[in-house]
Amino acid sequence: MGVRLYDTKAREVVDLAPRVPGRVGIYVCGPTVQSSPHVGHLRSALVYDLWRRWLAHRGYEVTLVRNVTDIDDKILVAAEAAGDPERWWALAYRVELEFSRAYAAIGILPPTYEPRATASIGEMLSLTATLIERGHAYPAADGSGDVYFDTGSWAPYGELTGQRREDMQDAEDADPRGKRDPRDFALWKGRKPSEPASASWPSPWGAGRPGWHLECSAMSRRYLGGAFDIHGGGLDLRFPHHENELAQSRAAGDGFARHWLHNGLVTVDGQKMSKSLGNSVFAHDVLAQAEPAVVRYLLAAAHYRSTIDLHDGSLAEAAAAVERIESFLLRSGRALAVAAPAAPAALEVPEVFAAAMDDDLGVPQALAVLHETVRAGNAALDAGDLAAAARSRAEVAAMTGVLGLDLGGARTDDAATAALGVLVEGMLERRAAARAQQDYRTADEVRAALAAAGIAIEDGPDATHWSLS
RNA sequence: GGUGGCGUGGCCGAGAGGCGAGGCAACGGCCUGCAAAGCCGUGUACACCGGUUCGAAUCCGGUCGUCACCUCCA
Structure with missing residues (x-):
């Protein structure tokens, strides 16, 4: 077709x-x-x-x-x-x-x-x-x-x-x-x-x-x-x-x-943006509030012919969905970097995804396929099936690629980030030592201090990962 | 007055005669020192009233609500 x-x-x-x-x-x-x-x-x-x-x-x-x-x-x-x-x-x-x-x-x-x-x-x-x-x-x-x-x-x-x-x-x-x-x-x-x-x-x-x-x-x-x-x-x-x-x-x-x-048009709380109403949401407003990928996701997620109504929480919802995809890419990337399985097949988009896109640009159904692939990939990771995880990862990358959703590439390598990394790693080592001695009070204090600075941590099987939240 | 949409579970948002897309939120479980992340599970949803049909959210008729265009708008 x-x-x-x-x-x-x-x-x-x-x-x-x-x-x-x-x-x-x-x-x-x-x-x-x-x-x-x-x-x-x-x-x-x-x-x-x-x-x-x-x-x-x-x-x-x-x-x-x-x-x-x-x-x-x-x-x-x-x-x-x-x-x-x-x-x-x-x-x-x-x-x-x-x-x-x-x-x-x-x-x-x-x-x-x-x-x-x-x-x-x-x-x-x-x-x-x-x-x-x-x-x-x-x-x-x-x-x-x-x-x-x-x-x-x-x-x-x-x-x-x-x-x-x-x-x-x-x-x-x-x-x-x-x-x-x-x-x-x-x-x-x-x-x-x-x-x-x-x-x-x-x-x-x-x-x-x-x-x-x-x-x-x-x-x-x-x-x-x-x-x-x-x-x-x-x-x-x-x-x-x-x-x-x-x-x-x-x-x-x-x-x-x-x-x-x-x-379709974009409305704000159910009404079309217009100068006379003064309810326009400008590009720079929305880009100041959210990552570009989140804005792109928000505006692409509904079918192109339907109205998108902007309301409190629109950006947060889109951000949650984007983070889910992004964190799978990050997580699978870490797991596969350690033990690279056989190279994944060519970057092909799943057939259901393609069928959805072929049918009058069915982005919503295509995104459903994307999310299902993320879930399957996460499940594979949990089960230790790296080959399956790699396949999911390749598919997810192919899908986000076609949709122009540039994810996970936001890591900045500037000096400030590098310096922050050194400090955070030092704190995580301190926390790991405390945990090894079952000194959970100290461990939790470190975690709280990081959280106060806007840094979230996740304990993995062999390492703790951090990210700016 | 004319033309074209839309009304789906707490929210967003697909679908278009029969098997409940997907995301967010919520609840339960697994995992975890506790978390986080992740996974598994949990929903008697389709504005209303009639009709067609073995079967309707989906088709037909009507009602109500709502939006857009007919003036510049992406």
């Missing part, structure tokens, strides 16, 4: 059928770099990172394109608020770097390419011209320099989200400008006198800048072709963003995406 995915346009799980066998082109809507990344942004990028890793594991050559929207109303507004409207590009770039750091922190691999909207203005202009030629777009009659997509001219409009044009509630757009119909949307926005000159580009319809939806059509076409395999993005982008992308690309004659993927 091959890889299957829930196609939000088809509204069912379908077989992945790449246009070119063995190759998959994916376009994902990236962020508008207007303000710091929140966990929702992290989750979205993580979902496609997982898809990409799994497809690559399955032998596909994946081209993942995730754009950066670096010109937009909100960026201009943010720059204005920062008191330096001309330098909107500096703000956009600063925020973009923040996103990159946050992505990297939780092991999200850089996409194959990360195009910025401002670098594809030419493609957007030609796409706009094509749409006008074909009778699907019109320059506004009010002299604003705007160009709008004519939704009424495109019969399938609404096909992605199953809505009929007549049923759509009119946008209470504060500024209908030169639209013929409220449902029409801007391809090109004429420059307003109040806007910085640096935020506009020349066009046949006057100086201006691109509308939001246009960039994705232009960039996916430029890097993946007029027809490609998968288009992804957050569930909240389905309408109007993806609907409009689809309409303009198809109206321009492109086949566009074969499959649509949408990731």
Whole structure:
């Protein structure tokens, strides 16, 4: 069985059928770099990172394109608020770097390419011209320099989200400008006198800048072709963003995406994060509270299409699960280092794990397999079956590898850690001596002193191990 | 008004007609000087009401609750 995915346009799980066998082109809507990344942004990028890793594991050559929207109303507004409207590009770039750091922190691999909207203005202009030629777009009659997509001219409009044009509630757009119909949307926005000159580009319809939806059509076409395999993005982008992308690309004659993927949102205590509610949980907040692997686990553990609700204890639960896996890796590593059994078989992921991942990226079931393998490995260790333990360990490593869960590698080898090690080992020797003489009072005092310093110890059959808790 | 979700044991979270995923927490046991870690065991869970079926958490109809999108959002 091959890889299957829930196609939000088809509204069912379908077989992945790449246009070119063995190759998959994916376009994902990236962020508008207007303000710091929140966990929702992290989750979205993580979902496609997982898809990409799994497809690559399955032998596909994946081209993942995730754009950066670096010109937009909100960026201009943010720059204005920062008191330096001309330098909107500096703000956009600063925020973009923040996103990159946050992505990297939780092991999200850089996409194959990360195009910025401002670098594809030419493609957007030609796409706009094509749409006008074909009778699907019109320059506004009010002299604003705007160009709008004519939704009424495109019969399938609404096909992605199953809505009929007549049923759509009119946008209470504060500024209908030169639209013929409220449902029409801007391809090109004429420059307003109040806007910085640096935020506009020349066009046949006057100086201006691109509308939001246009960039994705232009960039996916430029890097993946007029027809490609998968288009992804957050569930909240389905309408109007993806609907409009689809309409303009198809109206321009492109086949566009074969499959649509949408990731679920992240809510906080049951509510969507939003600026107006002020309940956003930012990437830097969560990364300050937990190990990167814990954050990655938390955001990956639920199925990619379901909502993740953040609440008190979310991080602690994820941390407990991660520690369980991590401590098996540590424990088995110690046991196998002493008496290395026959080399484990190649790093293959268990079949049930693979089957779960194949089935619309069933990470939750895959994690169940991972945990079962950990349990079996621990049981093997308890029973002294090192060969079985080694096999489990290899499987666990393979699974965490595919999931991008970088565990056990956090051991820092700096001077401070080394010095701490010397001190702790000294104390443990003192404790061992006390225990040998059944002086448990002294032994427990040593343990308590270490615990007070945040160091946990475990007595093994031949040695005591310590770790920072 | 339109469109699409969701409601599973103390919590998180899968599943999608029959054999109780997995994690966390709790309780009992093994191990331990005591712990810790680990292992073994312990749960009459599927919003409500009808229906279909030998059998429904899963299918159908209805009710209630809840969330998202239709305005910028990953």
